Amino acid sequence: MIAFLIKRLFHALLVMFVISIIAFAIQDNLGDPIQQMVGQSVPESEREALREQLGLNDPFVVQYLRFAGNALQLDFGYSYIFNEPTTEVIARHLPATLELVFATSLLIVLFSVPIGVYSAIRPRAWLSRLFMGVSIIGISIPVFLTAIMLIQLFAIGVSWSPFPADTGWGAWLNDLVSTEGGMPAYGRGRPVPVFGTWATNFASLEGLTYLVLPAISLASIMLPLFIRLIRAEMLEVLQSEYVKFARAKGIPLRRIYFIHALKNTMLPVITMGGVQIGTLVAYTILTETVFQWPGMGLMFLNAIQRSDVPLIITYLMIVGLIFVITNTLVDLIYGLVNPTVKLTGKPA
Amino acid sequence: MALLDVNHLDVRFALRRGDVQALRDVSFSLERGERLGIVGESGAGKSVAAFSLLNLIAKPGYIAGGSIHFDGRDLTAMSDRALRHIRGHRMSIIFQDPMMTLNPVLSIGEQMVECLKAHRRISTREARAISLRKLEQVQIPSPAARLDQYPHELSGGMRQRVIIAIALLLDPDIIIADEPTTALDVTIQAEIMALLLELCETHHVGLILITHDLGVVSQVSQRMLVMYAGRVIEQGPTREIINDPQHPYTQGLINALPQMATPGSRLNQIPGSMPSLDNLPSGCAFHPRCGFVERADGTTRRACIDLVPGYVTSGNGRVACHMVAEMLERERIPAEEIR
DSSP: OHHHHHHHHHHHHHHHHHHHHHHHHGGGGSOOHHHHHSOTTSOHHHHHHHHHHTTTTSOHHHHHHHHHHHHHTTOOOBOTTTOSBHHHHHHHHHHHHHHHHHHHHHHHHHHHHHHHHHHHHSTTSHHHHHHHHHHHHHHHSOHHHHHHHHIIIIIIOBOOOOSOTTSHHHHHHHHHHOBOOOOOOSSOOSOEEEETTEEESSSSHHHHHHHHHHHHHHHHHHHHHHHHHHHHHHHHHHTSHHHHHHHHTTOOHHHIIIIIIHHHHHHHHHHHHHHHHHHHHHHHHHHHHHHTOOSHHHHHHHHHHTTOHHHHHHHHHHHHHHHHHHHHHHHHHHHHHOTTOOOOSSOO | OOSEEEEEEEEEEEETTEEEEEEEEEEEEEOTTOEEEEEOOTTSSHHHHHHHHTTOOOTTEEEEEEEEEETTEEGGGOOHHHHHHHBTTTEEEEOSOHHHHSOTTSOHHHHHHHHHHHHSOOOHHHHHHHHHHHHHHTTOSSHHHHTTSOGGGSOHHHHHHHHHHHHHTTOOSEEEEESTTTTSOHHHHHHHHHHHHHHHHHHTOEEEEEESOHHHHHHHOSEEEEEETTEEEEEEEHHHHHHSOOSHHHHHHHHTSGGGSOTTSOOOOOSSOOOOGGGOOSSSTTGGGOTTSBOTTSOBOHHHHHSOOOOEEETTEEEOOHHHHHHHHHHHHHHHHHO
16 A cells, blocks of 8 residues: 555656646747736837846756756746736635535536436436436537526526416416526635635535536536446446346345445446546636636636746646546545455556 | 246247247246256257246346246246345355356455345344355355455355355255356366255255256256257156157257267267247257158158147156157057057
8 A cells, every 4th residue: 555655656756747848848839928027118128138037048958947946846936917926826726626626526426326327227217318318418518608508597597488477377387487597606705714725615505606506517518427427337237247146146126236236337437537537627717717716727717818827837737736646546446445456566 | 736836938038120039838847955957059048047937037038928836936926025035045046157246346245144134134243154154065265264355366166166155045945057167167167066966965955957068967967958949848857868868959969979979080960050049940940950850761740840849748758849749659559459
């Protein structure tokens, strides 16, 4: 176990090294930061002096080594647009994103497992067919469109009256197809400070309502994906010899489904899940933009638009780190769930 | 009434292009403690027969007719709940491939204890004690350590021992063994077979052994069924069938044993292969491969091509063959004339 962790730590360092090179290489190709920093009236000579002063004229390797040396001391430079250390900017935006991703993951886990299992156990039931149909729609609609539709339906509200409103049943049906709106869909509201830069939306009911729409739209692609994955895996496991044998042993169906089959179903799902949590962090760019959620995604988009190279680089490093950490955690969990896997430092 | 009484069992598979009949008119019985062998080529319906006994045929298969009386009750008319208490409790099954039969993520102990708990009100401690005793009976090395091991830590032979121990856990009346040694090494096959036989004898458990190995059947079983294309074409006491097979197919099977061929010459075989169940030939399903459709005098026995043969009693057994029926008929007439 210890050997495994040490080995993974070494892997992580290697991955981070590669990410740092790629992230740093971006800076040469992302416009001129000087142009973003100074006004139109600043003469070329001053610009050149500034460029020299910031070290933007040095060779790539020199610049990278300077960057890497500083990075090891957790100094990723100053953000041009915020005029403060990028690490502080990130620290301010990270909690919002992590909370959004956490809420989304919670939604995915809570809904994908029961729905996936149900539609595998009863593949022909109308409810299963409905889930499968809706999930295809979820996968195929882009996140930003889902987000905008959610805002229209639940934040703004729609009042349709396709039925005659002067009859009792018509009014009732009109009410049924109309929505009230009123759900918050802009920013985080007033999150409760916990410590340092971390303020949470989970501490109050009002905070939670701010999470609802962004979390649903962020989940709109991943949730159907997981439902379908769990269903497919479960269907396969239910065909296996050991499930037949369990039935021949007279084990109650409930235990066969939830112990014998589900445990085997979850093995590949856990692996997929680990990779997808990292992807969720990346997907937040779209969701956060639509909902103006003050997280890293929104911050990253601003950084790109304004060529804030140090901030972009720091963001890429942090996201890379999140990927590495979640993958290691998932491998640990996988090792605990699957008895055929032993966590060792030795190559397999 | 026998412990197990199967009458005119019909099993079908509902496929999109129509039903395929996997078993037709299968009847046999098993007395308490008796050992029955079922032989036939692959696809003859042996495994379907085994699974239908526990009403465990996977969809789209279903029992279309007939009855399975076990201990006086008809399993085909029983509720799922009642059936569950027979499965693994009064009747248990041993599958072909021990590598696939045990759940890879549950320990051996869990898989044994859950079986006991499914049928008895029992504490985990007691259940583990019984499990350990059964593991000792199947002569597995260091049985106590096995309880907390997982299937992948055991060899194929050891896993099949564990599965036999699970089959014996609740002291069932019948064990159905579906080619229990096919997936094992030749050296271990004999060991496992001997163990199974010994345990069935000491515990007075009935055994239904499904195999394509005539040698094993002749050593183990008291009575046997020969299946072809979903039908039982011959059944009776094993000794009689092995020594004096009536049906041309049974004769062919026995003739195909390597020890029946002259050393150095080619092995005997039955020409052709078994028809697929959704496209059975007319009349007797075996007639395209049968050497007796033509009589010795050169005339063709039309019934073989046109009529599905019924059963005739021959000795202590029953055979479904027009040729045998004709011979029996011929023997009977002179006997009556003498009288």
